[in-house]
Amino acid sequence: MYPFNPNKPTLYTSKTCPFAHRTVICLAETGVDYETIYINLRDKPEWYPLINPASKVPAMRLTSGDILVESLIISEYLSELYPQAGLMPEDPFDKYRIRIFIENFSANLQTSPYVLLRNGDNDSKHAKLNELVNKLHQLNKLLMESSPEGPFFLGEKFTLADIATFPFIERLFMAAKLLGMSIENISGLERFYQWSDAIRNRPSYKSTVASYDELAASYKRHIPK
Known part of the structure; x- marks a missing residue:
């Protein structure tokens, strides 16, 4: 049992x-x-x-x-x-928008922390990070198109669009830092940073997210030796 x-x-x-x-x-x-x-x-x-x-x-x-x-x-x-x-709106089209956003994210950025760490040697990590930053610019564009004012994907509404995607972005921030790099303060990602900050300040997120040290201890095994 x-x-x-x-x-x-x-x-x-x-x-x-x-x-x-x-x-x-x-x-x-x-x-x-x-x-x-x-x-x-x-x-x-x-x-x-x-x-x-x-x-x-x-x-x-x-x-x-x-x-x-x-x-x-x-x-x-x-x-x-x-x-x-209110995690899913009543409007069918807004539900569609959330689901297609999650689908797009899953195809492009969901594996990004692992991809970066597995390319963690000095010869390839910067090139891989540049590829991922280009994808973050696409994410920034999607957030702008959905709600220019923000802060969340559907504006003031915190939904599954945010919940289903940002935990992977948190780990991407961690992975870059673990490799001695950063995805902070990159020009053109202002809407992305607004979104990130809003989620990180959400009580349901702040009270449940693992610390950097906890994440780093768990994920460093993905770095090639």
């Missing part, structure tokens, strides 16, 4: 995993009371495949005994279960 709380949802998570962080932010926004069980991703418990046969986090056990997997699907489930949190 595996551990769980029979009286409230149980979240199986990792503090440094960006996918899991999506769900944790959503839970914080909804105000749901839940149990947290941390999974060591490098030494997973023998019982964890009973929760998720793919052995990935997050996973969430409901009090009904049903188990939810896949961070984006769990996040959408929570947004529908708690519509008062």
Whole structure:
């Protein structure tokens, strides 16, 4: 058998995993009371495949005994279960805008922290960072087109568009710093920085994000030796 709380949802998570962080932010926004069980991703418990046969986090056990997997699907489930949190708008076109933004991000920037770290030798890291900065300029353009005033993707509304994407950007900031580089103060990314600052100052984000040291300790193994 595996551990769980029979009286409230149980979240199986990792503090440094960006996918899991999506769900944790959503839970914080909804105000749901839940149990947290941390999974060591490098030494997973023998019982964890009973929760998720793919052995990935997050996973969430409901009090009904049903188990939810896949961070984006769990996040959408929570947004529908708690519509008062406003994580997904009612307007169908705004829902489309959020989903296409997440899809675009997933195709272009979701793997960026790992890509940068795996090219962490001096010969290739600067070239790879320049490639990623070009993609950040495209992200800046998308944010401007969606809401020039900001601060979030849908203006004043904090939604799944922000929750599903920024945990990976946080890790990109970390990866650049870990390699002795930076993606701070780059001309032309003003809307991107406004977006980043607004999310970092959101209580649901501030209270759940891992520290730089925690992230660096987890991710430095991706740097070639």
